[in-house]
Amino acid sequence: MARIFSGIQPSGELHIGNYLGAVKNWVRLQDTHPGAIYCVVDYHAITGTYDTAVLRARRWGMAKSLLAAGVDPSKAALFMQSDVPAHTELSWLFTTLTPLGDLERQTQFKDKSSKMESIPAGLLMYPVLQAADILLYRADSVPVGEDQVQHLELARDTARKWNAKFDQPYFPEPKPLLTPTRRIMGLDGQAKMSKSLGNTIALHETDEEIWAKIRPAVTDPQRVRKSDPGRPEVCNIFQLHKAFSSDETQTHVAQQCSTAGWGCMDCKKVLLEGMVLELTPIRRRSEELDAEPARVLDALADGAATARAIAGETMREVRGYMGLDVLA
């Protein structure tokens, strides 16, 4: 059976972009793929500037939010990347196979480094560490959002190169598992929803906070008056309906919108109902975990033990194939 692996940076709260693009799929896949492995990638999160106290709080917050969102430690291993040192070891081995040009061409590297005066080498190596995350568990399926597809291409190249160089069909070529909500746009409708752009709705926000954000959110720009028929297919709010509303509600909303007379506020109120229905239980579980932090720590400790056992076996074999085992 396919092994599922995925990761998320502790770079802020879990928002509905992460949730709909990836984490909701993690939760679904843990039922169909026993032994799925999910990782909070804190070593990736230090490739930019950061504050240590903030990072500490975010590592904790992300682990808690993933459990609140439905990751179940009895079905999947959840752990902190820095608790399994083999990630950096395998990453080093992979740097010896990765062409510099392939790393310099990565879109995310180009975007981030263009805003920096001094570029840390770790930022360039970011996708090599990501390839190591996945291949350490010899995972073949990686539930992610669309923005990770290029990084996964590099992970596939790495697997292919390693297998060819050491003449072993050892690493599978991991493929992305995308959902229909693979690219959630921010509330400004201009760019991908992302913490760094400040256009997110976090999973733990209250109903009032969510409404304060969706009320002014951009809709179909051609719909100026209530009497103008809207175009659900280009409306960002309708994209969110597709994620949060039932099929019946989506059909109803689309009909109302394209026949005019129904205001965008009416449509947004219906969306709010769907969001509240889905997000309230997550918020509640998060509050419960705040009161019982040991549940988070226990889940992470168990997850790290499971991960270390698999990773240790991979590293033993990889070192052997690469001539790094016994002294002749």
Ligand code: TYM
């Ligand atoms: P990160 O932490 O930025 O995002 C975590 C997951 O959320 C998805 N995502 C989105 N999906 C749809 N619409 C959006 N607006 C949106 N924003 C974020 C991302 O695609 C991702 O699946 N490099 C990775 C972390 C990583 C990783 C890995 C992932 C490190 N190692 C190994 C998979 C496997 C990242 O920065 O994701």
